[in-house]
Amino acid sequence: MSKEHRIMSGMRPTAKLHLGNMMGALMNWVKLQDEYECFYSVVDWHALTTGYADTSELKEYINEMVIDWLSVGLNPEKCNIFVQSQVKEHAELHLLLSMITPLSWLERCPTYKEQLRQLEGREINTYGFLGYPVLMTADILAYKADRVPVGEDQAPHLELAREIVRRFNYLYKPVFPEPEALYTEAKILPGIDGRKMSKSYDNYIAISASPEEIRKKVMMMVTDPKRIKKSDSGHPEVCTVYAFNKVFGEKDKVNELGESCKKALIGCVECKKNLADLLIKYMEPIHERRKIYEKDPNLIKDILDLGAKKARDVASKTLEEVREAMKI
Numbered sequence: 001m002s003k004e005h006r007i008m009s010g011m012r013p014t015a016k017l018h019l020g021n022m023m024g025a026l027m028n029w030v031k032l033q034d035e036y037e038c039f040y041s042v043v044d045w046h047a048l049t050t051g052y053a054d055t056s057e058l059k060e061y062i063n064e065m066v067i068d069w070l071s072v073g074l075n076p077e078k079c080n081i082f083v084q085s086q087v088k089e090h091a092e093l094h095l096l097l098s099m100i101t102p103l104s105w106l107e108r109c110p111t112y113k114e115q116l117r118q119l120e121g122r123e124i125n126t127y128g129f130l131g132y133p134v135l136m137t138a139d140i141l142a143y144k145a146d147r148v149p150v151g152e153d154q155a156p157h158l159e160l161a162r163e164i165v166r167r168f169n170y171l172y173k174p175v176f177p178e179p180e181a182l183y184t185e186a187k188i189l190p191g192i193d194g195r196k197m198s199k200s201y202d203n204y205i206a207i208s209a210s211p212e213e214i215r216k217k218v219m220m221m222v223t224d225p226k227r228i229k230k231s232d233s234g235h236p237e238v239c240t241v242y243a244f245n246k247v248f249g250e251k252d253k254v255n256e257l258g259e260s261c262k263k264a265l266i267g268c269v270e271c272k273k274n275l276a277d278l279l280i281k282y283m284e285p286i287h288e289r290r291k292i293y294e295k296d297p298n299l300i301k302d303i304l305d306l307g308a309k310k311a312r313d314v315a316s317k318t319l320e321e322v323r324e325a326m327k328i
């Protein structure tokens with residue numbers, strides 16, 4: 001398959017990745033690496049936009065994130081994996097693009113206001129935080145990526161990136177393609193308490209969770225609150241255990257489970273045990289791969305060094321064009 005389109009995407013190393021990240025984004029990345037030329041970056045500078053005060057765990061999170069990526073199936077022979085701060089061209093391009101980006105474009109960005117609200121109490125009223133969509137734009141444009149996998153919440157950022165491209169191309173010369181959104185099917189997993197799976201709610205199952213941890217978390221999952229006794233008929237559509245089955249189970253078996261639940265033919269404890277078995281089996285090959293990388297830290301270092309080199313090769317050419325277009 002030809003790889004005529006280039007993708008750039010990143011993740012912020014602010015916490016351990018969980019099964020929600022795996023099914024929502026990472027599994028798509030794994031698929032995309034066969035169809036597109038992919039640049040996947042651990043965007044550590046982005047982590048600083050909200051977490052600049054305590055950086056004690058940043059290196060550990062970067063390492064863990066790369067191990068998670070590789071263990072779920074990203075293959076450095078098919079895609080390019082690197083750490084953002086090892087490619088300084090991102091910073092130069094961010095600076096140059098910030099010169100042409102009107103403040104009002106950043107202030108009206110809906111995710112900016114939303115995050116300010118959500119992270120109330122944390123001092124993020126900073127220059128860096130306001131400008132992070134420009135950094136994100138620089139991440140994409142450094143590789144002239146023409147496709148960006150986005151969830152709906154990131155769509156405003158991509159629109160902003162497209163506006164910045166148009167402005168740059170108009171002011172100087174057409175250097176950048178307008179990146180287009182690549183909407184991929186994201187499987188949504190709830191947290192074990194039924195809310196969105198998130199580190200801040202402490203309701204997640206980490207990709208690195210051991211079989212014992214998986215079992216423990218599954219046994220804590222909230223089920224149909226109206227089902228008090230085993231003889232009560234259940235409502236699988238409101239049950240977290242069922243939601244997990246829909247993502248990880250085979251379609252026929254999931255339908256069967258739904259019917260058994262409604263007819264009170266299965267109890268929640270048994271149902272949870274079955275789900276724990278299913279998840280543990282699903283995660284087995286991922287955990288096996290994880291062990292290989294955990295045992296050999298040099299392997300990760302080599303992958304990241306090579307990834308950064310390949311990224312720099314591309315980004316430095318883009319920056320040459322940018323400087324030439326801007327006559328600097």
Ligand code: SF4
Nearest residue numbers: 234239241261268271
């Ligand atoms: Fe949920 Fe399973 Fe209990 Fe039904 S039987 S409510 S699907 S845990």
